Every structure is written in C-alpha cells, then in structure tokens.
Amino acid sequence: MLFDCDPAPKLVGIARLAASSELLESKRQVEYLELETRRFIGRGSGRMRSIWTVNPYRGCEFGCKYCYARYAHEFMELRDPELFERKIYAKQFNAQAFRAELRRVKPGQSIWIGTATDPYQPAERRFRITRGMLEVLAGARGLDLGITTKSDLVSRDADLLARIARHNTVRVHLTITTLDEALARLLEPLAPRPALRLGAVRKLSESGIPVSVLAHPVMPLINDSEKSLDAVCAASASHGASAFSAAPLFLKPCSQQVFFPFLEQRFPHLVRRYRERFEKNAYLKGQYPELIQERVRRIRARHKLKPWQTPEWPLGDQLELFAEPGTVQTDGTLQRKVDPV
Numbered sequence: 001m002l003f004d005c006d007p008a009p010k011l012v013g014i015a016r017l018a019a020s021s022e023l024l025e026s027k028r029q030v031e032y033l034e035l036e037t038r039r040f041i042g043r044g045s046g047r048m049r050s051i052w053t054v055n056p057y058r059g060c061e062f063g064c065k066y067c068y069a070r071y072a073h074e075f076m077e078l079r080d081p082e083l084f085e086r087k088i089y090a091k092q093f094n095a096q097a098f099r100a101e102l103r104r105v106k107p108g109q110s111i112w113i114g115t116a117t118d119p120y121q122p123a124e125r126r127f128r129i130t131r132g133m134l135e136v137l138a139g140a141r142g143l144d145l146g147i148t149t150k151s152d153l154v155s156r157d158a159d160l161l162a163r164i165a166r167h168n169t170v171r172v173h174l175t176i177t178t179l180d181e182a183l184a185r186l187l188e189p190l191a192p193r194p195a196l197r198l199g200a201v202r203k204l205s206e207s208g209i210p211v212s213v214l215a216h217p218v219m220p221l222i223n224d225s226e227k228s229l230d231a232v233c234a235a236s237a238s239h240g241a242s243a244f245s246a247a248p249l250f251l252k253p254c255s256q257q258v259f260f261p262f263l264e265q266r267f268p269h270l271v272r273r274y275r276e277r278f279e280k281n282a283y284l285k286g287q288y289p290e291l292i293q294e295r296v297r298r299i300r301a302r303h304k305l306k307p308w309q310t311p312e313w314p315l316g317d318q319l320e321l322f323a324e325p326g327t328v329q330t331d332g333t334l335q336r337k338v339d340p341v
C-alpha cells in the first residue's frame with residue numbers, strides 16, 4: 001500500500017440524501033434534483049430571528065459571483081462552490097403540509113420567501129414550487145409577506161400576489177445592482193437582464209404590489225459610483241418602485257472562493273485591494289459603509305423614494321438555511337426515501 005488513508009466519511013442526514021438523489025434533468029451542465037423536506041418554513045437567525053423564512057430551492061443557477069449562499073451546499077457535502085449553481089435541489093412540495101406549517105405564522109408576523117436563494121430562478125419555470133406556496137398563502141390572513149428575487153419571472157405571479165395582498169401585506173424586493181448590461185452579465189451571469197427586471201417592477205407596481213429595488217451588493221470601484229447608483233434609483237422610480245436601498249458587499253470565505261478568481265480574470269487591478277480588505281474581515285469597516293449610506297440617502301431623496309423598512313433586513317448577516325432530512329425523485333415520478341432519523 002502506497003498511502004494509508006482513512007475510509008471515506010460516512011454521510012448522514014441531508015448529505016446522505018443529497019448523495020443519493022436521482023437525476024430529474026440535466027441541462028447546460030445543470031442538474032435538477034428533488035429533496036424531501038420536513039419543514040418548509042424556518043426561522044431567520046441574528047437580526048432576522050423574528051422573521052419566518054422560506055426557500056423553495058437549494059442552490060441557484062443565476063450564479064452571481066458574489067453570492068453568499070454557496071455555503072449551504074456544504075451541508076450536503078458539496079464543497080466545490082461551483083456546484084451551488086450546477087446542482088439545484090427543488091424541495092418536494094406538499095401543499096397540505098405547507099398549509100399546516102403556515103398555522104405557526106400568526107397574524108402580524110413576517111414571512112419572507114427567498115432569504116437565501118432565489119425563488120424565481122430558472123427551476124421555478126419548471127417546478128413551480130414558489131407558485132404552489134403562494135397559492136396556499138392566498139388563503140392566509142394578516143401576514144406580512146416579502147419576496148426577494150433577481151428575476152422578472154416574479155411578474156408571472158402578479159395576479160396571485162394581488163389576491164394575497166387583499167388580506168395581507170405584500171412586498172416584492174427586486175435586486176438590480178447595475179443598469180450596465182455587460183457588467184450585469186459578468187456579475188450575475190444567468191440572471192435576467194436589468195431591463196427585464198425593471199419591466200417586472202412596472203408590472204408589479206401596476207398590479208398594486210409595492211416594490212423595493214435593492215442595489216446590493218455595492219462593490220467598491222465596480223458599481224459604487226454615484227452615477228451608477230443614481231441610474232438604478234432613477235429607473236426604479238420611473239418604473240413605479242416605492243423604495244430603494246443599497247448596502248456594501250460582504251464576502252464570507254465561501255464567496256471569496258468564487259469572487260477572487262473572478263476579479264483576477266475580469267478586474268485584475270482590484271484584486272490586491274479586495275484581498276487586503278476582505279481576507280481580514282468579511283464586512284467592510286470604516287468610512288466606506290458610511291459614505292455609501294450617505295450616497296444612497298442623497299440619491300433616494302433626489303428621486304423621492306423611501307428606504308425599505310421593517311422587518312429589519314440583515315444587511316450583512318448570514319442567513320440561516322435548514323438542513324432537512326430528505327428524499328429524492330426521478331423525472332416526475334416520486335420515489336420516497338424517507339430519512340429514518
């Protein structure tokens with residue numbers, strides 16, 4: 001024997017289920033898999049503790065270079081950060097179970113869809129899990145529903161959201177980091193073009209749904225100029241948004257693994273400065289965050305938009321994902337594999 005080595009570690013829980021997931025479909029090197037879920041509705045962490053969170057998918061095909069949610073695949077022992085955008089797990093949806101869980105959310109409480117991964121990523125066109133959840137939410141009363149996305153697909157559900165809004169508060173937060181289409185393509189390779197997202201802002205606001213545009217993350221020397229942020233805010237206002245916010249980039253180690261090589265390739269002159277700042281701390285400290293907040297306040301006032309408000313959003317806090325015991329399935333026909341734990 002050339003090397004002594006430990007036997008492969010025994011996988012447990014969600015890692016074991018993820019490893020045994022059967023292929024639903026393979027497309028452009030993306031695999032869609034279905035994961036059985038014991039809980040659809042979780043609790044946020046940190047300052048998000050008071051908020052109920054829902055994430056219909058694990059992984060996200062949009063593949064934003066700065067994405068902070070890549071760490072979630074590590075729970076499934078998928079440690080290559082690229083797998084986050086190539087192995088997409090759709091939670092096996094059960095409307096009855098979701099309705100039963102929803103009883104835990106009391107009138108006046110906030111429930112937010114898409115706190116970790118995008119609920120309107122390409123998988124949603126096919127699997128319609130977000131849509132299924134909204135159909136159940138249409139029967140709820142007195143809730144504060146928020147949705148965060150980077151996709152114009154959210155406007156598909158404008159009528160349904162308007163129906164939910166008759167008995168609940170509904171807000172949609174669309175992320176638009178830049179109006180520069182070439183830059184957006186580099187930063188968010190498979191996300192819909194900024195112009196399409198603005199079209200969704202218009203359609204939703206015309207349907208009576210309040211829309212906030214979020215220009216985060218603000219990346220130093222990439223999209224942080226007053227001109228760039230002002231252009232996003234101005235377009236948001238002219239398309240009917242009611243609020244606008246932006247906050248600086250934070251880069252946890254799992255995000256750095258993708259973001260630094262991206263910088264080396266596309267913005268080599270920025271590599272040293274980014275490494276110096278983010279390798280010591282995932283969050284930017286000092287004057288920069290204050291300068292950005294001041295800039296955003298000024299821009300927002302110029303275009304007469306509000307900041308987005310309650311519930312307090314954790315601009316910088318890592319959000320919590322839940323490791324659920326799972327199952328898997330094949331092309332449309334469910335194969336249950338219930339975790340015995």
Ligand code: SF4
Nearest residue numbers: 060063064067117118
């Ligand atoms: S849309 Fe959100 S979850 Fe998806 S890759 Fe981009 S930052 Fe990550």
